[in-house]
Structures are given as structure tokens and as C-alpha cells.
Amino acid sequence: MIKVAMTGVYVEDVVRAHAFYTDVLGFETRTRLDLGGGVLFVTVGAPGGAQPDLQLLLEPGQGPIAEPYRKAVYEAGLPAIVFSVEDVRAEYDRLRALGVRFAHEPQEQGPVIAAVLDDTVGNLIQLAQPKD
Template sequence: MIKVAMTSVFVEDVARAHAFYTDVLGFETRLHMDLGDGTLFVTVGAPQGAQPDLQLLLEPGQGPIADPYRRALYEAGIPCIVFSVEDLPAEYERLRGLGVRFTHAPREQGPVLAAVFDDTVGNLVQLIQP
């Protein structure tokens, strides 16, 4: 069986993204390597036991492919990634209390309750509750 091991999100600044995804969203650092020349290889994942094999790579978002792609998604209002939560209204309030800017509050979208926020490093992220 094939499983997702890692996926990436292009970000404007890897260090700022790492701080946001860990300190605000609550992910844990899985890998943090300095590759030289100020280049970081950073992955994060859900806290202990939730999804031990799945990592999110915070990918540098500069360059002729990544930057236009990331900007086009953002300007079109399309989230670059979707995370699930058990209690979206509670998570929405927790994140708003930490200063996270939502582009839309929780609302029903088909079979899920969904909200979208700005991750401060060039992306929109969607939270869903089945």
C-alpha cells in the first residue's frame, strides 16, 4: 500500500513558517537541518502519535515556479493545504486568540465545516471538521 510520507508547502520564509506552524498551530519539529548558505530543511508534523509518519516540508517559496504558483493560489483565495480538526469552532477561537487572521469563519461546505486562515508566510490554509 502506498502512503503519503511527506508533502510540502511553499513559504516566504522558512524560519518564520517554522515558528508559526509550531508555536501557533501546534505542530512538532520533525527535521531541522541547516544546508548552508542560510538554506533550511525543515519538516513538521502533528503532535505525538497523531500521524507519526506524515511530515509537512516547509519549502522555500522563492523562484520562477514556486513564487508565481503560491501567489496565484493566494490571490484566487485557494488554500494550499487542508488540515482536519475535531472541533473547528474551538480551534477557530483558539487561533483567533493567538492573532491568526481568518479569511472566512467556520461555515458549512458540503459534508464539512470549514474555515480558512492566512499562515503569515504567503499561504491560505483551510481547516475542516467532518
């Protein structure tokens, strides 16, 4: 069986992204390697052993392909990635209290309740909670 092991999201600054995804969103660092020349290889994942085989790679978003792609997705208002949460309204309140800016507050969207936040490093991120 094929399973997702890692997926990436392009970010404007890997160090700032790492801080946001761990300190604000609550992910834990899985890998942090200095590859030299100012290049970092950083992955994060769900805390506490949840989804141990799944990692999010924080990829440098500069360059002739990544930067225009990231900007176009952001300007179109499309989330770069979707994270599941048990209670989207509670996460919305928690993150707002930490100063996180949301593109839209929790609202029903088909089979989920979703909110979209700005990750401060060039992406919109959707939080989704399945409706019963």
C-alpha cells in the same frame, strides 16, 4: 500499499513558517537541518505521535516556479493545504485569540465545517471538521 509520507507547502520564509506552524498551530518539529548557504530543510508534523509517518515540508517559496504559483493560489483564495480538526469552531476561537487572521470563519461546506486562515508566510490554510 502506497501512502503519503511527506507533502510540501511553499512559504515566503522558512524560519517564520517554522515558528508559526509550531508555536501557533501546534505542530512539532520533525526535522530541522541547516543545509548551508542560508538554506534550511524543515519538516513538521502532528504532535504526540499522531500520524508519525506524515510530515509537512516547509519549502522555500522563492524562485521562478514556486513564487508565481504560491501567489496565484493565494490571490485566487485557494487553500494551499487542508488540515483536519476535531472541532473547527474551537480551533477558530483559539487561533483568533492568538491573533491569527482568517479569510473566512467556520461555515458548512458540503460534508465538512471549514474555516480558512492566513499562515503569515504566503498561504491560506483550510481547517476542516467532518460533519457527523
